[in-house]
Amino acid sequence: MxxxxxxxxxxxxxxxxxxxxxxxxxxxxxxxxxxxxxxxxxxxxxxxxxxxxxxxxxxxxxxxxxxxxxxxxxxxxxxxxxxxxxxxxxxxxxxxxxxxxxxxxxxxxxxxxxxxxxxxxxxxxxxxxxxxxxxxxxxxxxxxxxxxxxxxxxxxxxxxxxxxxxxxxxxxxxxxxxxxxxxxxxxxxxxxxxxxxxxxxxxxxxxxxxxxxxxxxxxxxxSPDPISEKRDIAPGFTHYLRWILFSACGSILLLAVTNQICQDVAVVPFLWILPLALYLLSFIIAFDRARWYFRPIAVPALAVSVGLVIILLNRFFESVHWPMVGQIVIFCSALFFSCLVCHGEIVRIKPTSRFLTQFYLAISVGGALGGIFVNLVAPHLFDSYYELHIGILLLATLLTWQVLPQFISSCRRSQGQSGTETSAPSRLALAAVAGILWCGAMGFAVFGLHTHIQNDKEGVTFSSRGFFGVLKVKESRALTGQTYHTLIHGQIHHGMQFEDLGLSKIPTSYFARQSGIGSTFEFIPQRFDGNNEPLHVGVIGLGVGTLAAYARPGDRFRFYEINPQVIEVAHSHFTYLKDCQGEVVNVLGDGRISLEQELVQSSGSGNAFDILIIDAFSGDSIPMHLLTAEAFDLYLRHMKEDGVLAFHITNKHVDLSDPLRKHAGRYRWGSMRLGSNPENGIGSAAEWVIITRNYPLIDRFFQNDRIYHWKHEKPRDILWTDNFGNVFKVLK
Structure with missing residues (x-):
């Protein structure tokens, strides 16, 4: 032809x-x-x-x-x-x-x-x-x-x-x-x-x-090929198995580390991309030249970086000891060296070009299996994020499987050499030291990961994992001896309630009476000076329902919650919603999308909220889509003329006050920073930004010395939109 x-x-x-x-x-x-x-x-x-x-x-x-x-x-x-x-x-x-x-x-x-x-x-x-x-x-x-x-x-x-x-x-x-x-x-x-x-x-x-x-x-x-491919040796079953397992291991670690970083910092493209970029960099190094992957350097670096991750896990991310940048560097270093070892070991057993397409197919199958494990299997097997632990142990096992035959063969060759040669005993001693160090590293990994799991479960009375993360209810005892329950999402507490009937109806944590939102309910004209006019309150983010404690007869509280598990836990393990004196409505779905749909259903009139509270955080991550100019415009369309927008911005890593001040300035609304300190074990240090044109309320904030100074006298030029947003500008 x-x-x-x-x-x-x-x-x-x-x-x-x-x-x-x-x-x-x-x-x-x-x-x-x-x-x-x-x-x-x-x-x-x-x-x-x-x-x-x-x-x-x-x-x-x-x-x-x-x-x-x-x-x-x-x-x-x-x-x-x-x-x-x-x-x-x-x-x-x-x-x-x-x-x-x-x-x-x-x-x-x-x-x-x-x-x-x-x-x-x-x-x-x-x-x-x-x-x-x-x-x-x-x-x-x-x-x-x-x-x-x-x-x-x-x-x-x-x-x-x-x-x-x-x-x-x-x-x-x-x-x-x-x-x-x-x-x-x-x-x-x-x-x-x-x-x-x-x-x-x-x-x-x-x-x-x-x-x-x-x-x-x-x-x-x-033949269509100038060289004969018949002499190529076809890969065996163990080759395909190792290609798939090493690739799956790298994929598991990539997704596990990305989840860990995003849930405690921010769900932004850079923090997706950084781990994936390191994953790809390991591919480039391993596949460009085989000699670039050098075991005597890569494996010890892997052991050190993974060891730091295990230490970090057992410190529970305390920001005093582990600043955000340090956490990211440790996790990313462990990910890079783990993936470098995975991909380097794959390259060591790669086939000739005749079997190129099935080689890449096996690698892609392994990557997909890792993704399936993290997204579909792990949520049913574990009630918390333990796939990082699985990935670390799987890598240690695979590396042992890969290296052990060569290690044994090297030892046998050294024993078979003449006793007059001094190099043979030296190699045997070096091999013994390497074996002891490897066993010690394996033992440390198993012990450290098991310890973290045990500590993670200590005091937990309920744990559930879903698409939106891990929820835990933990039972603790205050210094006063009273028992209380806390809802934990990621590494952050999202509300607490005392068991004692005399304290169970008191708002606690970030929502205590001396907090920014507590001051808002205290001084808003509908409540001040004995007034008892009904309030219509919207809340994006249910938590344990603590804010329902501020309701009085005739009030209407509308909670928007995207996670159905949060609604279940708030009803089954806490009583704020049950004890609420006003009307409570739970709206399942993303708060912003729900408000958009309600605006259409009401023909543009909105909900006419007296107070709209934004408190939707997952861990310390930033709900950026709830803090953009488009979101702010939507909130205002649901507010009364003298209504109040309250943003809970307590965060270890970022300062969200400047984007909110910029939004308020666009509409000439007043913006104030209200803070609070822990109160007798009931309240927690919290930071709130209140935005309103309700001048009597603003005057009462000033008169009662509730307003804190801004960290910057003038807001920095940070305006987030749905199309643009840069988290680096708000880092603390």
């Missing part, structure tokens, strides 16, 4: 090589650029939870498996039928182009009836980026296969390093370039344009591949 392509003038060699490089680079860049774009777009739709990114990662990993499986199938079935192979692939590529742009339609927003957010996110991603993503995922192994057929004397694995460089640049450029200067919708349009450019570049690479096939055919070659 002959092709018409041999009649065309062949492209210059530098052009051919550049085409393959650009095809792999652009596909990888777009593949990893779309991940933060689409996740950033839908993050507010699912409550700003770190689980949104984890769910997106699961989809991306599954999409990678589908893409790699498709690439393996097409090059296996149509190995010698290049025209048909190219025709099928470019037909699918055209189908991907006509599905652009990738911007999700607002009608895809989840409603309150959405009971399975994980499945909802995956369904949304399939509809918006499914086909383009699979095509991009397939491009890496497919183009490397084309390259190996055009240049059989060159290693295609170097292109894998090029692919990872493109992925890394995509991730690093997003938080510092694209997110800063482009709206999310423009990011989506620019990405779609980039996909069209990629399709054109890939078309040239396909032409080069076909042209090379025509030239091979016209020279009457007996």
């Amino acid at each position: 002959t092709y018409p392509f041999h009649q065309q003038a062949p492209l210059a060699e530098p052009v051919k090589m550049t085409t393959f490089i650009l095809s792999v680079f652009s596909s990888a860049f777009l593949l990893f650029q779309v991940q933060p774009i689409i996740a950033r777009f839908i993050l507010p739709w699912y409550g700003g939870s770190s689980s949104v990114w984890s769910a997106c990662m699961l989809f991306f990993q599954l999409g990678l498996v589908v893409g790699y499986a498709y690439a393996h199938l097409i090059v296996t079935v149509f190995r010698d039928r290049r025209v048909l192979q190219i025709g099928i692939h470019f037909a699918l590529l055209f189908l991907a182009v006509i599905t652009l742009p990738i911007t999700p339609d607002p009608s895809m927003k989840p409603g309150a009836e959405e009971t399975l957010p994980l499945l909802g996110i995956i369904r949304l991603l399939v509809q918006t980026v499914g086909i383009p993503y699979v095509i991009l995922a397939a491009s890496g192994p497919l183009v490397q296969h084309w390259f190996s057929r055009v240049y059989p004397d060159r290693s295609p694995f170097r292109l894998y390093a090029v692919s990872n460089v493109g992925s890394l640049l995509a991730l690093l450029s997003y938080p510092f370039l694209f997110e800063v200067y482009l709206t999310v919708s423009r990011q989506s349009m620019l990405w779609s344009l980039g996909f069209v450019v990629y399709a054109l570049v890939l078309g040239v690479a396909g032409f080069v591949y076909l042209q090379a096939g025509a030239m091979v055919n016209t020279t009457n070659s007996e």
Whole structure:
């Protein structure tokens, strides 16, 4: 069979090589650029939870498996039928182009009836980026296969390093370039344009591949490959098993570390991207040159960094001893060296280029299995985040399995050498020391992780894990001897209540009577000087329902809560809602989306709240979508003219006062900072920002010396919107 392509003038060699490089680079860049774009777009739709990114990662990993499986199938079935192979692939590529742009339609927003957010996110991603993503995922192994057929004397694995460089640049450029200067919708349009450019570049690479096939055919070659592949030894079962398990281990650790960082800092693209960038960097180092992965350095570094993580876990993230930056550095160091070992060990047993596509398929399957474990299996097995523990122990086991045969073989060779040689006893002694150190490290890891789990469960009477994180109810005893229960989400307390009937109806913690919100209820005109006018209060974030303690007969309290487990716990383990003197309504769903829907249902009149309280934190992470200009505009449409907006901004790591002051300034509303100190074990140190045009209330705050000075005399120029937001500017 002959092709018409041999009649065309062949492209210059530098052009051919550049085409393959650009095809792999652009596909990888777009593949990893779309991940933060689409996740950033839908993050507010699912409550700003770190689980949104984890769910997106699961989809991306599954999409990678589908893409790699498709690439393996097409090059296996149509190995010698290049025209048909190219025709099928470019037909699918055209189908991907006509599905652009990738911007999700607002009608895809989840409603309150959405009971399975994980499945909802995956369904949304399939509809918006499914086909383009699979095509991009397939491009890496497919183009490397084309390259190996055009240049059989060159290693295609170097292109894998090029692919990872493109992925890394995509991730690093997003938080510092694209997110800063482009709206999310423009990011989506620019990405779609980039996909069209990629399709054109890939078309040239396909032409080069076909042209090379025509030239091979016209020279009457007996085989499409100039070198015989029959001499290649096929990988065995243990090879596939180790590729999959090491890849799964790296994926588990990536997601576990990302969840740990995001739940205690902020759910922002940079803190998604940093761990993923280190994950990819380990791929680049391992796959570019095998000798770059050097066990005598990588393994000890792994042991030290993981040891620090175990120590950090057993310190319970005390900010006095472990500042935020230090925590991030420790976790990221452990992740990098763990992934470097995982991927370095994979490269040590990689196959020849003949088995390239199934090699990449096995790696992608391992990554997907890790994502499935973290997102689907672990929440049913564990009532807390213990997949980090599993990942560490799995890596130690796999590394032992990989190294032990070589270690035993080396010891045997040393014993078999002549006794006159001094090097043999030295090697045996060194091996013995290494074995003792390794066993000691394994013992320390098991002991430290077990200790953390035991401490984590101490005093816990209830624990539940869901899409929005881990909830725990812990029983403790105050210095006065009275027993109280605390709701813990992540590492942060979200309300407490005493068992004693005389204290159980008293607002506590961040909501005590001397707190900013307590002062608001005390001095608002409807309550001041004996007034007893009914209040209509909205609260985003239920917690244990502490704020219901401020209700009087005739008041209406409307709580918005995205996590159904929080509502269940507030009713089953605490009594604030049960004891409430006013009317209580629980609205299930993201507070902002629920307010948007209620605004439409009320024909724009809103709820006419006297007080709207924003207290929706997961750990110390920032609910950025509840603090943007668009969110602020929505709140005001639900307020009375003299209403009060109250934001709870207590946080160990960031100061949220400046963005709120900027929002208040846009509408010429007054903004005040109210704080409180612990009161006899009932209250907690808390910081509130009150925004209002209720001047009698403001005067009473001043008269009673309840207002604290701002940390900055003038607010810094920080204005968050749905399209723009930079958490670094608010770091303490």
